[in-house]
Amino acid sequence: MEARRLFRLDNEVLAFRFTATVSDRAGAAPRERLTDPDRLRLWLHAAGLDVPAVPPAGLQDALLLREAVYRTGLAVAAARPPAPADAAALNATAAAGRPSPALDADGHAVWHLGGPDQVADALAVLAADAVRVLGGPDRDRVKACEGPGCAGLFLDTSRGTNRRWCSMNTCGNKVKKARLAGG
Numbered sequence: 768m769e770a771r772r773l774f775r776l777d778n779e780v781l782a783f784r785f786t787a788t789v790s791d792r793a794g795a796a797p798r799e800r801l802t803d804p805d806r807l808r809l810w811l812h813a814a815g816l817d818v819p820a821v822p823p824a825g826l827q828d829a830l831l832l833r834e835a836v837y838r839t840g841l842a843v844a845a846a847r848p849p850a851p852a853d854a855a856a857l858n859a860t861a862a863a864g865r866p867s868p869a870l871d872a873d874g875h876a877v878w879h880l881g882g883p884d885q886v887a888d889a890l891a892v893l894a895a896d897a898v899r900v901l902g903g904p905d906r907d908r909v910k911a912c913e914g915p916g917c918a919g920l921f922l923d924t925s926r927g928t929n930r931r932w933c934s935m936n937t938c939g940n941k942v943k944k945a946r947l948a949g950g
Contacts, residue, residue: 770813773800775919777934781814782897783920786837787933794916801830816878816889825886832860832890836897840920843901843909857894857901864891914938 770776778784788810790798801807804821807829811818821829835856839849849857865882866889880888901909905922912919912933919933932938 770809773806774810774813775934775937776813777936778919778921779924780896780900780920780922782836782893782900783840783922783933784814785810785833785893786840787919788833789837791916792837793918801826801833811889816880816892818880818885818889821886825890828860828886829890832856832894835860836893836901837920839897839901840909841911841918843906844911844920846907849901857898860887860890860894861898862891864888866892912938 775787775790776784778787788800790800801810804823804826807826808818808821811821835853839853839857842849842853864880864884864887867879867881869877869879871877878888878892880892882888900906900922908923908928910921910923910930912921913931914933914937917933917938919938921930921933923930
């Protein structure tokens, strides 16, 4: 199965792209897209974090990390400190793996996941990305999408920091179409 059919892969922040593996978070029926270890492996591959296999425990670890990233992102977007347990989960996961950045043969940046637990290495990359964005100088640009039912996290890089949607192609267009239909 193709990753682009299953997952939203358009968020420029890797950690926020990971939180988007739940669709319609603020809607009546949020949809879990990481339903089994193979789907997590497919998502990791699409994110450039290839692992040979994901054990069931690796999926559970990933889901716990994803939700800690999401809750921390919502707290940062609301200018609140993260819950201590969520900050601890991000810190522990970032420290648990042994990924290393590398250049491939074409000179592109890739992650080398060569530790004894490659899933832990991949999750460490995701946690470190979350720590970098949520605790870094752009943290005041972290927002939650205002699209109906979405609440996806994004980094507002617009000049006036007035972006309201995670993606103009999805949530922004839905809002604009609804306005046209109603008006």
